[in-house]
Amino acid sequence: MPDSVASFTLVDVPGGLPLFGHLGEFKKRPLETMSRWWRRHGDALRFQLGPKTLHLFSHPDLADEILVQQADRFVKVYDPRKPTGLSLVLGNGLVTSSGEVWKRHRRIIQPIFHRSRMAAMANRMAQVGEQRIAGWADREGQQIDIAAEMMQLALEVISQTMFTTSMAQHIEHISRALRVSLKYAFDSFHNPLHLPSWVPTPRNREFRSVMQFMDGLIYGLLVERRRTEATYGDLLDLLLQARDEETGAGLTDQELRDEALTIFAAGHETTANALAWTWYLLATHSEAKARFHEEIDRVLQGRMPGADDLQHLPYTRAIFDESLRLYPPAPAVQRKAATSTIVGGLPLPGGALVLVGTHNLHRHPAFWPNSEQFLPERWLNSERPAARYAYLPFGAGPRACVGIHFASLEGPLLLALIGRRYDLQLAQETVEPELMVTLRPKGGIRMMLQPRHVPVLCSASSHLQPS
Numbered sequence: 001m002p003d004s005v006a007s008f009t010l011v012d013v014p015g016g017l018p019l020f021g022h023l024g025e026f027k028k029r030p031l032e033t034m035s036r037w038w039r040r041h042g043d044a045l046r047f048q049l050g051p052k053t054l055h056l057f058s059h060p061d062l063a064d065e066i067l068v069q070q071a072d073r074f075v076k077v078y079d080p081r082k083p084t085g086l087s088l089v090l091g092n093g094l095v096t097s098s099g100e101v102w103k104r105h106r107r108i109i110q111p112i113f114h115r116s117r118m119a120a121m122a123n124r125m126a127q128v129g130e131q132r133i134a135g136w137a138d139r140e141g142q143q144i145d146i147a148a149e150m151m152q153l154a155l156e157v158i159s160q161t162m163f164t165t166s167m168a169q170h171i172e173h174i175s176r177a178l179r180v181s182l183k184y185a186f187d188s189f190h191n192p193l194h195l196p197s198w199v200p201t202p203r204n205r206e207f208r209s210v211m212q213f214m215d216g217l218i219y220g221l222l223v224e225r226r227r228t229e230a231t232y233g234d235l236l237d238l239l240l241q242a243r244d245e246e247t248g249a250g251l252t253d254q255e256l257r258d259e260a261l262t263i264f265a266a267g268h269e270t271t272a273n274a275l276a277w278t279w280y281l282l283a284t285h286s287e288a289k290a291r292f293h294e295e296i297d298r299v300l301q302g303r304m305p306g307a308d309d310l311q312h313l314p315y316t317r318a319i320f321d322e323s324l325r326l327y328p329p330a331p332a333v334q335r336k337a338a339t340s341t342i343v344g345g346l347p348l349p350g351g352a353l354v355l356v357g358t359h360n361l362h363r364h365p366a367f368w369p370n371s372e373q374f375l376p377e378r379w380l381n382s383e384r385p386a387a388r389y390a391y392l393p394f395g396a397g398p399r400a401c402v403g404i405h406f407a408s409l410e411g412p413l414l415l416a417l418i419g420r421r422y423d424l425q426l427a428q429e430t431v432e433p434e435l436m437v438t439l440r441p442k443g444g445i446r447m448m449l450q451p452r453h454v455p456v457l458c459s460a461s462s463h464l465q466p467s
């Protein structure tokens with residue numbers, strides 16, 4: 001067993017009720033509750049959700065041990081034989097699988113996200129962005145729900161870059177299907193009273209119907225790709241061509257479906273929420289917004305942004321990094337101890353459920369000066385966190401986000417693309433965070449779409465080739 005870096009005291013969260021434990025409080029407002037408990041009771045906590053005991057760890061050393069040092073002991077919580085939570089939707093795809101299946105699939109999928117592919121991806125992302133915001137022209141001076149718009153934009157980006165297909169005509173339907181199914185998955189995981197999906201309740205029927213729609217869409221993509229035999233060098237090609245090194249067998253249709261749906265879901269929802277929160281932060285920090293507009297106007301001179309521009313847009317990137325700090329789309333990372341072990345001096349039994357509290361870590365005053373303030377400048381100078389694992393928007397260790405380079409490109413690129421044309425102004429009093437698999441703005445964010453009066457050119461950066 002590895003030596004622990006530091007010793008912690010495990011505190012039992014007070015106030016649990018017989019049988020239910022802390023379920024009522026947690027279920028109502030999970031994010032706020034985890035944050036309040038952490039502030040009151042410390043970095044290593046234990047609480048009860050009905051029959052389940054969970055640990056909430058909110059210190060960089062504990063995150064390091066769980067996600068990196070003891071990554072082989074802390075496994076995903078999903079069991080393919082008894083699907084619960086996210087695996088009800090994503091099956092046994094990259095996010096939810098474990099062991100050999102995960103290793104093999106990660107090997108297949110990883111190359112599509114290699115840095116060398118990112119310039120071509122950036123070009124495609126910018127084109128999709130331009131098309132999508134062209135549709136905003138007749139809504140200028142009006143209110144839009146920026147969270148819904150970012151969801152649709154990110155979904156179209158993922159469809160066009162990973163599957164070389166446009167989902168534009170289905171976007172409303174897919175957004176709804178993912179929203180309904182992911183909420184269902186989230187509730188099923190945290191609610192021990194949740195009825196199994198075969199029971200014919202209205203909610204179960206709705207869940208089954210949106211899953212049928214998503215399956216139809218994905219299997220349709222597979223059939224079409226096989227029929228035309230065209231190759232695009234995209235993710236779908238890689239998945240279809242993958243062969244087992246020993247047996248030579250390809251992925252089954254079920255495996256293909258699970259991976260495709262996983263990339264759809266994991267690849268747009270997170271980025272879309274990050275962008276929505278970023279627009280919110282800019283709209284509520286006028287100096288930062290002015291500096292952002294000044295930087296993109298100066299660097300782009302009205303051009304469409306490309307991958308090479310990002311190195312000249314440090315403030316735009318800092319804004320995105322800072323937004324991921326304050327509103328991490330994955331505010332907690334969940335694991336299960338496969339065997340008994342010791343973490344931070346604390347003994348944990350085999351089967352112990354653990355949450356690494358990313359949202360708490362990102363606001364930990366011991367590691368972040370002015371931790372509650374939106375300060376993009378902190379990413380421009382030496383104020384970065386002293387502890388490596390105090391900033392984990394993309395997780396850490398072997399299960400860290402496979403799409404990190406993709407998202408780190410897409411976020412600032414779309415910010416620059418939209419910011420060069422529009423000034424987004426908040427059109428509602430307050431915005432409340434809601435945890436539903438990812439951290440969303442509850443009910444969306446209404447913003448006034450103000451055109452900016454700067455010259456805008458339609459061509460991309462001259463050093464980029466069309467993909």
Ligand code: HEM
Nearest residue numbers: 094095266267270271329330393394395399401402403407
């Ligand atoms: C701002 C955007 C994003 C954020 C904040 C984010 C965050 C994360 C986090 C925290 C994890 C690790 C979860 C864990 O350890 O349990 C993860 C995993 C993953 N992400 Fe992302 N992600 C983003 C964008 C993307 C994109 C664009 C894609 C794909 C196109 C993607 C695909 C995945 C996949 C497939 C995994 C599972 C990896 C594995 O277990 O091997 N993500 N993401």
